[in-house]
Amino acid sequence: xxxxxxxxxxxxxxxxxxxxxxxxxxxxxxxxxxxxxxxxxxxxxxxxxxxxxxxxxxxxxxxxxxxxxxxxxxxxxxxxxxxxxxxxxxxxxxxxxxxxxxxxxxxxxxx
Amino acid sequence: xxxxxxxxxxxxxxxxxxxxxxxxxxxxxxxxxxxxxxxxxxxxxxxxxxxxxxxxxxxxxxxxxxxxxxxxxxxxxxxxxxxxxxxxxxxxxxxxxxxxxxxxxxxxxx
Numbered sequence: 532x533x534x535x536x537x538x539x540x541x542x543x544x545x546x547x548x549x550x551x552x553x554x555x556x557x558x559x560x561x562x563x564x565x566x567x568x569x570x571x572x573x574x575x576x577x578x579x580x581x582x583x584x585x586x587x588x589x590x591x592x593x594x595x596x597x598x599x600x601x602x603x604x605x606x607x608x609x610x611x612x613x614x615x616x617x618x619x620x621x622x623x624x625x626x627x628x629x630x631x632x633x634x635x636x637x638x639x640x641x642x
Numbered sequence: 643x644x645x646x647x648x649x650x651x652x653x654x655x656x657x658x659x660x661x662x663x664x665x666x667x668x669x670x671x672x673x674x675x676x677x678x679x680x681x682x683x684x685x686x687x688x689x690x691x692x693x694x695x696x697x698x699x700x701x702x703x704x705x706x707x708x709x710x711x712x713x714x715x716x717x718x719x720x721x722x723x724x725x726x727x728x729x730x731x732x733x734x735x736x737x738x739x740x741x742x743x744x745x746x747x748x749x750x751x752x
Binding site: 535564566568572573574575576589590619621623628629630631632633634635636638 | 674676678683684685686687688691727729733734740741742743744745
């Protein structure tokens with residue numbers, strides 16, 4: 532049982548490049564979320580999904596797209612990377628009102 | 643989700659109880675209080691949650707006031723490994739939309 536798996540763990544992008552951060556969970560959870568964490572700060576919600584085919588915006592959605600075609604996967608797409616998107620990205624999943632499980636993060640640097 | 647307020651930092655002596663407060667004065671009746679912690683830059687780890695009754699598990703105890711406007715996470719015998727950022731969150735049925743504040747940085751000192 533792997534829990535929540537994020538890939539890649541590290542990534543360096545040039546300004547203007549696009550990429551997809553992958554998130555997969557094997558717990559059949561309905562809810563999945565993406566957060567970003569800047570140095571010394573808390574987690575800020577980017578996008579979330581309450582089930583396959585359903586997504587919604589969080590606090591800081593600009594510059595990011597998501598889709599949820601399956602229960603297991605919730606990829607986060609950076610459309611045109613900017614230095615302001617340098618951050619650590621965490622994916623989380625949960626079922627109902629019980630605990631959320633987090634991945635180990637993707638550390639993204641945009642130069 | 644209701645907004646939560648936590649002190650930015652706290653210190654605790656090793657072996658003593660660490661009591662971390664959280665204010666959630668606008669919490670609604672169907673929102674639970676959750677606590678997570680984040681060690682270094684790892685993904686946050688669930689600790690405990692509750693609705694209105696006090697809760698205890700192998701990691702910690704959660705005390706929720708009768709009016710539910712505040713709560714306290716208690717680590718009964720803090721160790722150096724408990725040094726982390728602790729987040730208090732109020733979340734209801736739309737659990738996927740949980741928002742995190744800046745949390746409390748707990749430093750356990752020898």
